[in-house]
Amino acid sequence: MRLLLIEDDETLGEGLSGFLRLEGHLVDWFRTLLDAQTVASEPYDALLVDWQLPDGSGVEWVRRLRDRGESLPIIVLTARDRLQDRIQGLDSGADDYLVKPFRPEELAARLRALQRRTLGHGQARIRLRGDLEFDLRGHVLLRGGAQVTLTAREWRLLEALVARQGRVVSKSDLEALCKGFDNDVASNALEVHVFNLRRKIGRQAIETVRGLGYRVPK
Secondary structure: OEEEEEOOOHHHHHHHHHHHHHOOOEEEEEOOHHHHHHHOOOOOOEEEEEOEEOOEEHHHHHHHHHHOOOOOOEEEEEOOOOHHHHHHHHHOOOOEEEEOOOOHHHHHHHHHHHHHHHHOOOOOEEEOOOOEEEEOOOOEEEEOOEEEOOOHHHHHHHHHHHOOOOOOEEHHHHHHHOOOOOOOOOOOHHHHHHHHHHHHHOHHHOEEEOOOEEEOOO
């Protein structure tokens, strides 16, 4: 997943960013709401937002996002543990509420749960077209029950498409969602990764929508 983390505590921000990257996520970490606005137009899979930030309330920021129609999964991170705080955070539009201090493993598990709900699946293993199974928890792809070896770039590309299953994802959005694993600057780098992925999982697994982008069919 590509994640936007807004957390002003440097120790916690560095620790969470490092752990989530080891888990295979891409993380953009900012310390203030103002700094995060510089990537407001970037595509993300989920947002992780501290409540109390140097330049405002993360919960109020979440409320404004929801008022504008933003539907991305959001987890509020905070030391405020009173019942009324939890209610306020969730009613603001957050999908989940995690009280500090917490173990990063719990955050990773909650992200997987959010991803399953976003995909409309109760299980960690998602069946795709044909004999493909996408395992969120194990970070593996199975074809006919056998594990398919994917590079980090290929996994991230497939994950971005599966997370938007049935929808066309533009090439520019895919490139942004997969950034961090790829230092290629050639204009056809994305097409090369799609080609290589199709060789492993079958051409029918990823559709090309001419002039628009790519799609994993339902």
